[in-house]
Amino acid sequence: MAHRCLWPCRCPWPCHPPRPENSLSRRTTLLATLTAAAALLPAAPAQPAAPLRPPVPHFGACPDSVPKPAAPDRVECARVSVPLDWSHPRGPRIEVAISRVPASGTPAERRGVLLVNPGGPGGSGLPYAVTKRAKLPESVRRSYDVIGFDPRGTGRSAPADCGPMGGLFDSPGADPVPVGPAAERAYLASLRAMADDCAARERHVLPYFSTEQIAQDMDAIRAALGEPATNLLGVSYGSYLGAAYAARFPQRTGRMVLDSVVGPWDWYDFDVLQSRALLRQRDTFFAWTAAHADRFTLGADAAAVRRAYLRVRDGLTAHPVAGFGPAAFDRAVYRALGRTERWTGLADGLGAYLRDGTVDTLRPASAFDSPDSRTYEAANRLTKCADGPGPTPQRILADIHETRRADPHPVLTGMEASTCAYWHHRPAHRTPLGSPDAPPLLLVASAHDPVTPIEGARQLRHLLPGSRLITLDDDYSHGVFASRGNTCVDQTAAAYLIDGTVPTTDVHCTGPGLPGVS
Template sequence: MLGAAAVLLGLTTPVTAGAAPAGAASAAPLAWAPCAPAAGVDPRQECATLRVPLDHADPDGPRVGLAVSRIRSENPAARRGVLVLIPGGPGGSSLNNPSGKGQRLPREVRDAYDLIGFAPRGVAPSTAVTCGLAPADLSPTVTRPWPAPDGSVDGNLAAARRLATACATDGGALIRSLSTATEARDLDLLRAALGERRISAWGVSYGTYVGAVYGELFPHRTDRVVLDSNDDPDPARVSRAWLARYEQGVEDVFPDFAAWASRPGPYRVAGSAAEVRPLFLRLAARLDREPIPWPGAEPAELDGTVLRQTMLDGLSSPDTYPVLAELMNAARRGTVPPVPAGPGAEALRNVVAVTLGTVCNDVAWPRTAAAYQDAVTESRRRHPLTAGMPRNALACAAWPYAPKEPPVRITARGPSNVLLIQNARDVATPLAGAHRLRDALGRRAVLVTVDSTGHGAYLAHGNACGDATVSRFLATGERPAGDTYCR
């Protein structure tokens, strides 16, 4: 997800619950048709396009298209309404989720709801945005920047200026329109176009913040809301707090990886769990000094930053632990593994543009080099595994636009209809952030903590207890009486 210190003037002012621009737009009914054939798309899935204002403050102005999908309730007699699948990101899409993870839902949930997916504004095949970045600037070590081996952030700030200029030049009015509050308002137009008085939702990762903001702006338009792998809703920092929490997320998950990586087998990296962390730090430091050429990769060498980024990605799930272990073992031998496959450049340009547009428009970021350098230096001292990255400068450090409105403050005002589910060990959205969201929602929510590891809990990396608790809530409305722990 997405930290440092800043002077934030007025950004903690709450947005009034239910607020919407004067003259808010209405939505015409959707014209459903079969989706274009594609791998993995259920033949029952239908597609449509929703036209929404480019600027919700100008409802009669230019419009952009949102790609929307649905699979109808499998038992119309049991249908309760719609379940909107809110994607992570920013930059993610749930357009094909009714055919994908939606089909992992138990039958009683699929009977109760039409499953609704969508590509948020800016995300292809909705009206798409791009920053036109060069391939080298699409690397996650640039877009989610790591300090230089000596801790300097000068190169990161230069990259921030380059990326921000490109986004302002190529992104135009569309990138300026991106924000979480805008996505929430788009969602309410989708609700209206679906002909629903209220919507249920399952938001994952960044989708938990979108769902929380929607519930704050439109509290009485919500039915049953599941927020899974939860973001810290800090109204002063927003995405800066998400990035900063990687420090804790890595500390929470790395011991689990170390225990796995010390077991006998093809991916073993050390004889005991206690040896894995110092080994990783030694390897990263050696690769900082002596990178290994990696032809065909981007960047084209295995250095300490690439190893650290692989660690961050590899800790997202026990299923990806082998990728990190393989790279560590290759680095010990002075070799590299095969170049990993990745998305095409155009898809990456789109995702990066949506990510930067959203996180930079949601809240003001620090503008001075000293603010980042001081924060990074302290972070490197306290959290050597993440080497200062979580407090570093994104393109937002040079973003040419100020936020159009303050971040939405999540409060306890509204119906008590939210179920949070959270793995105890999650590198991207650690448990501490879920506790912050739970505290903000107050009586509106209960928190189910799952004794499991991975990013994504419900029907993913959780356990049977957590899955059953969420399924029961979606199907019947029954929630635990209070916060609970699933062992």
Template sequence: MVVLLGGCVTPDARWTVPTAGRPLGSPSARPSASSSGVPIAPADWQPCPDAYKAIFPKPPQNVSFSCATVKVPQDWNNPKGSGTFDIALVRGRSTTQRDRVGSLFINPGGPGASGFEYAVYRSVYLPAEVVRRFDVIGFDPRGIGRSSPVKCFSDADLDANFGIDPDPVSDAQFQQSVALARRLAQSCGDKYGDTLRYFSTEQTVRDMDALRAAVGEEKLTYLGYSYGTLLGAVYAQLFPKNVRALVLDGAVDPTLSTQDSAEKQAAGFELAFTNFTNWCRDNASSCPIGPDARAVVTKAIADARAAPVKGQGGRTATAGWVFTAVVSSLYSESSWRTLAQAMQDLQSGKPDKMFALADSYADRDPSGKYNNMFDANAAVGCTDSDDTPTLEQARALQAQWRQKYPLFGGSLALNLICAQWPGKRDPYPTGAATGSAPIVVIGTLGDPATPYEQAPALAKMLGVGTLVTWKGEGHTAYPKTGCIIDAVNRYLIDLRVPPANLTCDK
């Protein structure tokens, strides 16, 4: 019952796609961070030179870090009647900064990934031209990381979640998955009760406008990946006049139903896996499990069901863990060689490389501890979704999708935690960003987690979107290739919108 994520790449964390929305109501009837009358104090930046330690073994050169905490209402619909959340921010500033444009907010996706840590990373690994012109600002969205984190899943339950059969066939196996998902969902309900509804995407977007004001920017410049594209899209709908420039890379189509979104992701992962197997066939010297890598991986999962390999410390390489390793490797073409070697080692009774791939996806450390990525992922994703298939519908879809998408369909049909979620739902709005500045939307043809067709759909929905296409593999495109880098840099710095339907080769 692996949760497939639609998130970005480095550092070792993965981010998921959202599931459902609602039509946009009258903006005048919806409170906003800028018009609610709630005082938001300016960010009180303080030096935090150790911020790098979560990402880098040594202090990076030519960048300094400052940190701040901004308080926001727990419920923007009732700001005076609810408590507050603390939102943690970090600012990376080049020591060679010149001709400053402003602040570039950045989000890696999820929901559940740390924007704080990602901004530290990107302060070093964005194009130098951008870093010299912008402060790079990241924040952990409410419920995530350093920002009033949601934590309701035990390490043991998360191990069980990733280790359980990803595509249970018998009724007994299916009911075992249902029971585990129910335990996970109820643990959040028992701990957080009615406050679970405060972790919705729309609440986070209203936080974003408060953060924009808190750092002193009149308008928002933003780089969002994967689920971060949803945050950007909803922001543009709610606060169109506050948009300076938004880059939405690895685009999510907010208009898709939960079921349609999951099926498109199943097709996307199946396509990415086929591309991996074709690479294995054509690169025998780099892929020791070729020429039929699909048969090898399929057999490895089947063998793990019957007789899982034991690893160091007695850890068992179940079908779920093998499947998670495969999922992890498809987010970046650079991981294909690692997957091939891991599968060869597994055949020889050595699961260490397989576990390393799986753990990088799950954010599981060597001692078996997890951060709160998947707790927050459930809290946000399930709160956002009011059309999750029932358990009965999921069971029927599982059989259908297994036939259409042999490796990934059965698993992606089973959104069993959200199907049993105890909290109230708060779907995000969908609609045009009328009155917004132009927005750049990027899609990658080989993206497994946010399949390409969602990018033109998002650009069209926004009404002010300009589509950029990368003929590449893996999840997200910037800054991986020169054509994309040039187009995004010119847009962020000079507000020069790329030509309509720009296509960049690998």
């Protein structure tokens, strides 16, 4: 079988062969359940022996998807060969694509390499070395080579393909909130079809796209670069990945900033918690929109704005516009609720539809059916379902009922781990997170982040003794360090990365509050 490159004509060594084509119960009760689950996580395995150093990566030109940094900085790309299954290192191999923006400071300032991960699971990190680095404090840019990487299954690292994924990419898609027995049966059938589609195309990799395997890929990157420790800025899912690395390689764990932390729970439990946090965030959005009624004209109080919102959703359910139906609407709402700077666009989009029936303002900037989006959605399920046991179909429906009792019109877009109920490979254990043998890490959280609720950071900290939590109070967005422009957060995290300064206690920084309007 012919070998192929991860991007054309730039293979520094033979590439892997292509895969075959067929290749709110109440909130308190929920949190108590999740806390108990966290306590039952298995202990981290013994520190593995240091592997033989892989070949030094040959850095060269990057694919066009990686933006060019501002001069005089430069970005370069390479690949690191890793086993598909780390428990069988002499078996089939895949390649992990990496990017590097070298430190801009003097040799005396250099602190090593800083891996960065943008989240997901499924987010491509290759361009993130450029885009995130541009926002980092100058002292960090001067001190670290910033290393982006596409985790296995994403981007240019053995990209996953689950095909139609049970109709996920249908346009317009079915209403993602099932109401009534017939709709619930159809909803479960779509989950089963999604799992079947992934098995049909990716059956041979189902056990190997777990966070544990990705953490070992990170260690291979460290070794290939000749570094003694792995430093990481992990955002959202990147925080979960950092905690998994600390569990597996506590003695090789360097300075890690875990931002917008995913809690130490089964993925499905996390998804349920997130879905209910989104309800609180949407209520806050309704009240905020009403407070600016002269700008948005959707209603003078939160109840009126909610009615306007439901008129939009009901209208798109009955009569989708150019393929934009209830599923696409909920995806747009999910995306907007996570970042307050997107709230104006969401409110404007609701108003535009009610005025003239257009949806252009509501559509996300990137098309859902783009190749990158399809890879993201496939890799997301492959990783979540490889990380631990899935729910039962009965529990899925019970949780939807409970959520709909709290609000009849929830946003269930983030419930990706529901697919794991029908997964064709059942993991033997949960992904271990954290270790008492790891050095203190720095956790960062927004007080009202609906995507990764702050409960996750508080729970994960218990598995990382000596670690500290920076909370951005009075903030409602996902992604904090080198993202929200908060001096308190950025200076505290930079001092930790540069000098290893761990705060003596947890840190509270004053947040911006709700946004203004333009």
